[in-house]
Amino acid sequence: MMNSRKPQPDPPPSRGRRRLLGGLAAGGLAASQATAAAELLRPLDVAPWSRTPGAPTLDHPYGVPSPREANVVRRSARAWPLPGAASSMTPLADLHGTLTPNGLVYERHHGGVPDIDPEQHRLALHGLVRAPKLFTMDDLLRLPSESRIHFLECSGNTGSEWNGPSGLPVQLTHGLLSCCEWTGVRLSTLLEEAGGLSNPLKPESGWLLAEGADAAAMTRSLPLERILDSALVVYAQNGERLRPENGYPLRLIVPGFEGNTNVKWLRRLKVVDAPLQTREETSKYTSLLANGSARQFAFVMDAKSVITRPSPGHRLSTHGYYPITGLAWSGRGTIRKVEVSTDGGATWQLARLQGPVADRALTRFQADWRWNGGPAALLSRATDSTGYVQPTRAELVAARGLNSQYHYNAIQQWRVGENGEVRNA
Amino acid sequence: MMNSRKPQPDPPPSRGRRRLLGGLAAGGLAASQATAAAELLRPLDVAPWSRTPGAPTLDHPYGVPSPREANVVRRSARAWPLPGAASSMTPLADLHGTLTPNGLVYERHHGGVPDIDPEQHRLALHGLVRAPKLFTMDDLLRLPSESRIHFLECSGNTGSEWNGPSGLPVQLTHGLLSCCEWTGVRLSTLLEEAGGLSNPLKPESGWLLAEGADAAAMTRSLPLERILDSALVVYAQNGERLRPENGYPLRLIVPGFEGNTNVKWLRRLKVVDAPLQTREETSKYTSLLANGSARQFAFVMDAKSVITRPSPGHRLSTHGYYPITGLAWSGRGTIRKVEVSTDGGATWQLARLQGPVADRALTRFQADWRWNGGPAALLSRATDSTGYVQPTRAELVAARGLNSQYHYNAIQQWRVGENGEVRNA
Numbered sequence: 001m002m003n004s005r006k007p008q009p010d011p012p013p014s015r016g017r018r019r020l021l022g023g024l025a026a027g028g029l030a031a032s033q034a035t036a037a038a039e040l041l042r043p044l045d046v047a048p049w050s051r052t053p054g055a056p057t058l059d060h061p062y063g064v065p066s067p068r069e070a071n072v073v074r075r076s077a078r079a080w081p082l083p084g085a086a087s088s089m090t091p092l093a094d095l096h097g098t099l100t101p102n103g104l105v106y107e108r109h110h111g112g113v114p115d116i117d118p119e120q121h122r123l124a125l126h127g128l129v130r131a132p133k134l135f136t137m138d139d140l141l142r143l144p145s146e147s148r149i150h151f152l153e154c155s156g157n158t159g160s161e162w163n164g165p166s167g168l169p170v171q172l173t174h175g176l177l178s179c180c181e182w183t184g185v186r187l188s189t190l191l192e193e194a195g196g197l198s199n200p201l202k203p204e205s206g207w208l209l210a211e212g213a214d215a216a217a218m219t220r221s222l223p224l225e226r227i228l229d230s231a232l233v234v235y236a237q238n239g240e241r242l243r244p245e246n247g248y249p250l251r252l253i254v255p256g257f258e259g260n261t262n263v264k265w266l267r268r269l270k271v272v273d274a275p276l277q278t279r280e281e282t283s284k285y286t287s288l289l290a291n292g293s294a295r296q297f298a299f300v301m302d303a304k305s306v307i308t309r310p311s312p313g314h315r316l317s318t319h320g321y322y323p324i325t326g327l328a329w330s331g332r333g334t335i336r337k338v339e340v341s342t343d344g345g346a347t348w349q350l351a352r353l354q355g356p357v358a359d360r361a362l363t364r365f366q367a368d369w370r371w372n373g374g375p376a377a378l379l380s381r382a383t384d385s386t387g388y389v390q391p392t393r394a395e396l397v398a399a400r401g402l403n404s405q406y407h408y409n410a411i412q413q414w415r416v417g418e419n420g421e422v423r424n425a
Numbered sequence: 426m427m428n429s430r431k432p433q434p435d436p437p438p439s440r441g442r443r444r445l446l447g448g449l450a451a452g453g454l455a456a457s458q459a460t461a462a463a464e465l466l467r468p469l470d471v472a473p474w475s476r477t478p479g480a481p482t483l484d485h486p487y488g489v490p491s492p493r494e495a496n497v498v499r500r501s502a503r504a505w506p507l508p509g510a511a512s513s514m515t516p517l518a519d520l521h522g523t524l525t526p527n528g529l530v531y532e533r534h535h536g537g538v539p540d541i542d543p544e545q546h547r548l549a550l551h552g553l554v555r556a557p558k559l560f561t562m563d564d565l566l567r568l569p570s571e572s573r574i575h576f577l578e579c580s581g582n583t584g585s586e587w588n589g590p591s592g593l594p595v596q597l598t599h600g601l602l603s604c605c606e607w608t609g610v611r612l613s614t615l616l617e618e619a620g621g622l623s624n625p626l627k628p629e630s631g632w633l634l635a636e637g638a639d640a641a642a643m644t645r646s647l648p649l650e651r652i653l654d655s656a657l658v659v660y661a662q663n664g665e666r667l668r669p670e671n672g673y674p675l676r677l678i679v680p681g682f683e684g685n686t687n688v689k690w691l692r693r694l695k696v697v698d699a700p701l702q703t704r705e706e707t708s709k710y711t712s713l714l715a716n717g718s719a720r721q722f723a724f725v726m727d728a729k730s731v732i733t734r735p736s737p738g739h740r741l742s743t744h745g746y747y748p749i750t751g752l753a754w755s756g757r758g759t760i761r762k763v764e765v766s767t768d769g770g771a772t773w774q775l776a777r778l779q780g781p782v783a784d785r786a787l788t789r790f791q792a793d794w795r796w797n798g799g800p801a802a803l804l805s806r807a808t809d810s811t812g813y814v815q816p817t818r819a820e821l822v823a824a825r826g827l828n829s830q831y832h833y834n835a836i837q838q839w840r841v842g843e844n845g846e847v848r849n850a
Contacts, residue, residue: 240526
């Protein structure tokens with residue numbers, strides 16, 4: 001901290017260079033250093049945006065990305081046969097860090113995206129509670145709130161890879177995955193507002209039906225005791241109100257559980273004493289095993305990881321150092337470690353995890369790699385805080401068969417060719 | 426997890442209600458309970474968006490907020506006399522949690538917002554380094570990266586309140602404040618790439634000049650040793666590439682330091698052995714004290730807090746419970762505690778802090794309040810991890826005088842009238 005009676009005048013522009021030169025031998029060496037410095041800075045001198053004023057006022061009260069990033073958008077993996085039933089996927093290869101910006105959060109809908117008037121919208125909480133209640137949005141905003149960073153993943157994510165490498169890029173294999181700071185009211189707070197559970201229902205016997213207000217009216221039954229500590233009834237993502245396709249004005253967030261349980265456009269919560277076997281949890285969201293039985297209520301998203309860079313579509317330009325970076329997550333807790341292989345799984349190195357490593361959130365990992373120009377096969381393998389290790393595709397298929405559809409969490413491989421091209425193969 | 430040979434058929438629609446009724450006395454009470462349940466759910470039944478399909482396909486590859494949130498935008502506190510020199514402020518009263526969505530991150534510019542071609546853009550690192558370097562964006566993206574959540578605050582934030590309550594709402598008093606997950610390369614990594622510091626310069630003697638590529642070419646001198654551990658050269662905010670008005674494609678992030686030191690459109694870093702006394706750090710960004718001396722290089726943003734809800738523009742509708750919520754932050758570390766008063770500072774209660782409380786990031790606080798309908802005066806007071814306590818306006822003015830302009834961090838009061846109106850008074 002400097003005290004001076006008057007601020008000092010601007011230094012002459014070449015002061016820095018003279019100082020640099022003052023520390024060196026005089027003469028030819030100094031002259032060549034000056035030339036080198038001028039050469040270094042020439043691109044800065046000629047950049048056109050440095051020579052003319054930019055856009056005079058802020059044209060965007062709500063900002064938008066640079067037009068130069070116009071390729072970073074959500075995409076669908078395929079054409080959708082029915083109007084109103086579609087999904088769009090997060091461009092994971094183009095993202096950094098752990099959070100998903102709101103405009104790129106993935107979404108899935110079955111009856112179009114509803115336009116809900118938040119002043120008319122209601123949340124009913126009824127069933128086996130002492131004082132069934134109808135909440136307005138103002139009621140909910142007037143209750144204590146919490147904010148938590150959690151991933152969201154569709155249970156069908158990466159289903160393209162069951163039968164082997166699909167050839168698709170990471171957006172279309174893994175892009176039903178996002179991570180936001182969610183803000184809302186704890187489910188337990190709402191149950192208190194409704195007088196608590198009716199006697200004689202105990203939490204361990206209770207189930208919660210969650211229902212959406214869109215035309216498809218998604219319903220799921222959830223085991224009450226397992227979600228009571230962590231479930232939030234949410235109205236904000238990454239600081240602002242929910243996006244229409246992500247559930248505006250209200251959704252359920254059940255950390256670590258299948259995306260479909262995080263019911264969007266939430267209108268009804270009903271406490272019951274057994275699962276209601278709704279359409280979505282019987283005809284869908286069950287996994288048919290090889291022995292003919294169906295695995296149902298497999299709520300938790302298992303530990304998983306994927307390398308986002310380099311990934312298909314990238315081309316390595318020169319030999320040398322590349323950071324291998326990607327994301328890891330687990331519905332059971334935190335990521336304990338991520339290992340990376342560049343030789344198809346023959347050898348593994350421990351990756352660095354970006355701290356702080358958070359519970360049921362995306363974790364960014366990074367490993368060092370020197371590419372020598374030969375073919376390579378890049379893989380990542382996550383281990384979570386329970387000790388669960390991300391399986392290979394062969395291990396997963398052996399356990400679940402090939403009709404399982406949901407909960408594909410196997411290790412993903414990207415091949416690097418001698419020309420630097422990266423492929424899903 | 427249930428195994429069954431076939432999924433069970435849908436339950437009859439009134440199953441839930443029959444179960445509920447089964448637990449109650451029969452007859453009149455049961456009938457009235459059924460009526461009550463039907464009444465409760467009637468708004469859900471008649472909601473128009475539940476009866477027609479929503480928007481058939483996803484119209485927004487890059488999503489936008491609901492049109493019903495169109496009032497949640499950045500705003501300027503005043504008209505700006507010169508084209509190209511302006512700022513726009515974050516709507517803090519409408520946000521939740523701790524993160525600022527990218528479209529609402531505040532900004533300040535002095536020469537318009539440049540349109541920079543990332544493929545042509547260069548970052549020069551020169552001066553007292555062994556191997557001066559010119560980096561392309563590809564070079565930077567090919568180095569190990571880190572992600573950190575940090576607040577950003579303009580040193581002029583809240584300057585409207587020096588002479589007492591301005592009457593402005595919180596967006597226009599405190600809105601030069603945002604918080605993002607920033608991703609980029611450590612400054613220390615770049616210095617290694619440039620061969621490290623030239624002998625005989627020691628880090629404790631070094632200063633770093635940072636310069637922007639916009640028409641205004643902001644320059645700041647920064648003390649090297651103080652920033653070496655934490656400074657990042659950043660290309661992403663909340664997961665995606667920087668927004669044009671926030672520095673696309675590259676900016677400096679110096680956690681906890683004045684916003685202006687976080688130079689946007691970063692094109693040059695020069696290692697020198699003394700501050701260069703640039704225009705911005707002499708004619709601006711210095712505080713003129715009452716004794717005629719100027720406080721210069723007061724880099725760190727002091728601990729500060731503000732209540733965002735209720736705040737001016739809100740009107741309390743009924744008596745009863747309200748959560749008082751707001752934000753606290755410190756450029757010196759973490760927030761240790763926040764206290765809230767509802768009686769103008771006569772008495773204080775400890776607020777709850779949303780964990781995890783992070784270093785030099787926004788912390789959300791919440792306190793409980795029962796409004797009895799009388800006049801009230803709401804204040805918050807932050808204490809940071811160094812023990813520094815947010816001052817009153819009187820204390821700040823006594824220390825700095827009234828010509829200080831920058832670094833206003835005093836306790837802010839909002840008055841609640843008997844009609845529920847909240848004012849900055």
